[in-house]
Amino acid sequence: MGLQRECAVIGCQKPVKHRGLCTNHYSRTWRGLPLLGPPRMRVRSCPMCGASWGVLPGRKATVYCGPRCRRLHLIATHRASNRERDEQIVAGVQAGELHRVIAERLGVTTSTVSRVAARYGLRRVPYAPRRRA
Structure with missing residues (x-):
């Protein structure tokens, strides 16, 4: 086994999986999300009742609340x-x-x-x- 390193993101102590980042932070980089803080969300609203909810980038956004x-x-x-x-x-x-x-x-x-x-x-x-x- 090679040398176990920690993720390059400050405060993250998970082992490195790829390009100096852990699995979570690498997948966020790959999807175009910021490394720190909550991901940017698009806000959708239901055409029938007006309820609002957030949708992560790269995810399929539903049209209705249910x-x-x-x-x-x-x-x-x-x-x-x-x-x-x-x-x-x-x-x-x-x-x-x-x-x-x-x-x-x-x-x-x-x-x-x-x-x-x-x-x-x-x-x-x-x-x-x-x-x-």
């Missing part, structure tokens, strides 16, 4: 495009149309029609078999 805000944002952005479709589904179910007929007319699946109807508290129309020509 899964709840992410889900709420996705619902809010997609809701506008789906509102007209949902209104047509509700009108069809209230008129007594079969889910299969509504699905074929709007180009969605019958499970989508059922899900939207359940969301609005509408009950399913009894099943009617397809008529063969």
Whole structure:
């Protein structure tokens, strides 16, 4: 074994791993962070609730503070495009149309029609078999 030396950073007594620095200080140098003091952090804020948090340089920054805000944002952005479709589904179910007929007319699946109807508290129309020509 070679001579064990200490890290070149003042106050650090860890053994040298590379270029006169310990593992922690070498990795900070490699990532472009200052050797001493806390690392510079970028501040991010959630577009839904406004919560703020710090992100280390070189790390992937998340957009939302958590899964709840992410889900709420996705619902809010997609809701506008789906509102007209949902209104047509509700009108069809209230008129007594079969889910299969509504699905074929709007180009969605019958499970989508059922899900939207359940969301609005509408009950399913009894099943009617397809008529063969």
